[in-house]
Amino acid sequence: MPNSSDAAASSSSPAPANLPKVDSPEALKQLPDDQLPHLAENIRRTLIESLSKTGGHLGPNLGVVELCIAMHRVFNTPRDKFVFDVSHQGYVHKMLTGRWDQIHTIRQYEGLNGFLLRTESEHDCYGAGHAGTALSAALGMAAARDLVEEDSHVVAVAGDAAFTCGPTFEALNNIAHTTKKFIVVLNDNEWSIDRNVGAIAKYFHALQTSSTYDHLHDKAAEFVERVAGRSIRDFAGKVERGAKNLLFPNVLFEKFGMHYYGPIDGHDIHVLVKTLEFLKEQDEPVLLHIITEKGRGYEPAMGNPMKFHGLGPYKTETGETPSSGTPTYSQLYGKTLSDFAEKDEKITAITAAMPNGTGLVEFQSRVPDRYYDVGIAEEHAALFACGMATRGLRPFLTIYSTFFQRAYDMAIHDMGIQELPVRLCMDRAGLSGDDGPTHHGLFDIGYLRHVPNWVFMQAKDEDEYADMLWTMANYDDGPSAIRYPRGAGTGVTPKAEPQLLEIGKAEVVDGEGTDVALIGLGNMFEMAEETKAKLEAEGYSVSLINPRWIKPLDAACFEKFAKQCTVLCTYEDHVLHHGFGASIIELLHDAGIHTPVERIGWPDEFVEHGKPDILRAKHGLTVENALEKIRRHLPAATTKAAPETVAG
Numbered sequence: 001m002p003n004s005s006d007a008a009a010s011s012s013s014p015a016p017a018n019l020p021k022v023d024s025p026e027a028l029k030q031l032p033d034d035q036l037p038h039l040a041e042n043i044r045r046t047l048i049e050s051l052s053k054t055g056g057h058l059g060p061n062l063g064v065v066e067l068c069i070a071m072h073r074v075f076n077t078p079r080d081k082f083v084f085d086v087s088h089q090g091y092v093h094k095m096l097t098g099r100w101d102q103i104h105t106i107r108q109y110e111g112l113n114g115f116l117l118r119t120e121s122e123h124d125c126y127g128a129g130h131a132g133t134a135l136s137a138a139l140g141m142a143a144a145r146d147l148v149e150e151d152s153h154v155v156a157v158a159g160d161a162a163f164t165c166g167p168t169f170e171a172l173n174n175i176a177h178t179t180k181k182f183i184v185v186l187n188d189n190e191w192s193i194d195r196n197v198g199a200i201a202k203y204f205h206a207l208q209t210s211s212t213y214d215h216l217h218d219k220a221a222e223f224v225e226r227v228a229g230r231s232i233r234d235f236a237g238k239v240e241r242g243a244k245n246l247l248f249p250n251v252l253f254e255k256f257g258m259h260y261y262g263p264i265d266g267h268d269i270h271v272l273v274k275t276l277e278f279l280k281e282q283d284e285p286v287l288l289h290i291i292t293e294k295g296r297g298y299e300p301a302m303g304n305p306m307k308f309h310g311l312g313p314y315k316t317e318t319g320e321t322p323s324s325g326t327p328t329y330s331q332l333y334g335k336t337l338s339d340f341a342e343k344d345e346k347i348t349a350i351t352a353a354m355p356n357g358t359g360l361v362e363f364q365s366r367v368p369d370r371y372y373d374v375g376i377a378e379e380h381a382a383l384f385a386c387g388m389a390t391r392g393l394r395p396f397l398t399i400y401s402t403f404f405q406r407a408y409d410m411a412i413h414d415m416g417i418q419e420l421p422v423r424l425c426m427d428r429a430g431l432s433g434d435d436g437p438t439h440h441g442l443f444d445i446g447y448l449r450h451v452p453n454w455v456f457m458q459a460k461d462e463d464e465y466a467d468m469l470w471t472m473a474n475y476d477d478g479p480s481a482i483r484y485p486r487g488a489g490t491g492v493t494p495k496a497e498p499q500l501l502e503i504g505k506a507e508v509v510d511g512e513g514t515d516v517a518l519i520g521l522g523n524m525f526e527m528a529e530e531t532k533a534k535l536e537a538e539g540y541s542v543s544l545i546n547p548r549w550i551k552p553l554d555a556a557c558f559e560k561f562a563k564q565c566t567v568l569c570t571y572e573d574h575v576l577h578h579g580f581g582a583s584i585i586e587l588l589h590d591a592g593i594h595t596p597v598e599r600i601g602w603p604d605e606f607v608e609h610g611k612p613d614i615l616r617a618k619h620g621l622t623v624e625n626a627l628e629k630i631r632r633h634l635p636a637a638t639t640k641a642a643p644e645t646v647a648g
Helices: 025-030 033-054 058-062 065-074 091-105 134-147 160-164 166-175 199-208 216-227 232-246 251-255 269-279 299-303 329-343 361-366 378-390 401-416 444-448 462-473 522-537 555-564 580-590 612-619 623-631
Strands: 081-084 154-159 183-188 259-265 286-291 347-351 371-373 394-400 423-427 455-457 480-483 507-510 516-520 542-546 549-551 567-575 597-602
Touching (some): 025 091, 033 065, 134 154, 251 259, 269 286, 329 347, 329 423, 347 378, 378 394, 401 444, 423 462, 444 567, 522 542, 522 567, 542 555
Parallel strands (some): 081 154, 347 371, 423 480, 455 480
Antiparallel strands (some): 455 549
């Protein structure tokens, strides 16, 4: 692994009182070599301080400081293209391309996005938020460059976890016969969010720990020093002749037609710069394997890489984060499913590299023999669950709503058509706040509710959530899905023993109202309750329904209230197009009922990042907007408030 301190820094001058700061790639290129380690130190200090207030992906960015400096030292963006896989490690790149003074706004409403956005800067050539996209997108850019005969470079930066992802392998299969000028940087730190798993992870680890790598860093530094005074072409020739002393070939990538170099220390700026200068002269696809430490330079992050992959505000001195005290739905999921599995040997849990985010770390600890982390491979995870289901097991496939989009074909072709009882648990359904449009789970109702044979649900609170998980555990007639939001629930404690729910049966909380029927799905039920209180204070008669089921709908219930009331209003943490409210409109239309249905939900656009309260207010997911929509269908209110007493 890399040395505990920067090799380049150890031989440079003492850190200046005012550490260097750059605001453009041009300024970086003018900085003296001996100042580069000090620049890296300033970047780390700035990230640690800024993210302690905003939260964000601290660990990944601390690990790529030297790499980003070296890349901008050698290449010229925006002409040259840097494509970062996932792009959550793009903060340093942002700082070096004119956004240093804005880094304190990262992930804040109207501030810098936590991922790369093409609309944010000309230096961000490709936006991302999901893993496995970098190599394919970068290869497309390289092919386009070749077609127009442009003299520029394309560099794809991907973590080792991305190489467990199907699209990455699909891209590798096409690189050699698509272009001759292409650079891949494999940033190897043994982690995605949790520690990487599978054969690829073991393979990379074997490279890191081989005897060839034992003293690689020292040899590399000595070699670079010997040739540093030569021209780049002399340097390239020297590397070719002496590569076995510095870098050794790797069979896996050579078989894909790429010349492999590495592994080298990803924290030695001097070696990185000289190596990249050499690689940019090569007329063949190349892969540079660098070894980095996630969270480098900040002890709490190095000691707990999983926590500091992405987190909220924290104390800079200790890395401690505040706790709300109320368990999150993810935590409740891990505990509840573990309880079920300890009583039912057929229950298994599957995650795609997200044991911590999904709460399955508890299942991993309590039921390790039936826990499966398949890496960043959602398609495989879905099919793997299908295979288990054919053998009578009860697999719980646990994937964020936004990430299950990658396995959509399996929802139809494998689960739906074959009626396989896979239990799909979609965390982060609805708005995902600071993470922005790539992570909002605002489309899952639309992409699942029209697929035959599926059962789909969302709970209004933690107790009902536990009941739904229990119902899923005992439902073997086909695929089922549950969606639930990010973060803490309402604070309701689940019953000691969960109960089975009747599939397709809504809960009528108050069925007496004749003016308005409010239908609040899942975490939007509380907004429906608030609306009810305000309408009743104005003198209206209001019914309140917790639908529970997205599919099948409780047709009898909704038709009854559509006939009983003047107007219906639905609430959902989902886009309105093809969402839950749209399904109510379809239901009533088919039944020949013309009662108006007002809907509260997200608009037909990709919602930006920001705190949920800010975004809800901006886009109309508020009680006030619901009241305005409802009132236009009702006669003037007769207030129940007592008349004012006239002083006299």
